Amino acid sequence: MSNFIVQALRNDPITIYGDGSQTRSFCYVSDMIDGCMKMMQREDFVGPVNLGNPHEFSIKSLAELVLKVTGSQSEIVYKPLPEDDPVQRQPDIALAKQKLNWEPQVHLTEGLEKTIDYFRQIVA
DSSP, X not given: OHHHHHHHHTTOOEEEETTSOOEEEOOOHHHHHHHHHHHHHOSSOOOOOOOSOXXXXXXXXXXXXXXXXXXXXXXXXXXXXXXXOOSOOOOOOHHHHHHHOOOOOSOHHHHHHHHHHHHHHHOO
16 A cells, blocks of 8 residues: 555556456554554453454555545556465454454545555655
8 A cells, every 4th residue: 555655646657466456455553553452451352363454445446546535647557466466355353343342443545545644744
């Protein structure tokens, strides 16, 4: 995500490896910290437990969203997919919901806007 943001803010080409159909799940830092804190505060449950966001987004849709939110004129370029790149990443947070009463609250767009605001301050 940070690579896409920096590339977009600099109006450099946004690099996607493969066709962009592979999916990822993005969890905003405040949600992750909340989940970790809830885990640390539980004395009757030691885990392990998955924390993350179960909502998947394709890499291509993420790149397009970064372009939209930044207002960038960057083009998307496609490069060969590395052999070890997984097609899907999606955490199963059922245990976190059950044992910690936790699930992420920050939607991808909201987290992306906050992250882009941060990167605007540090990218020249």
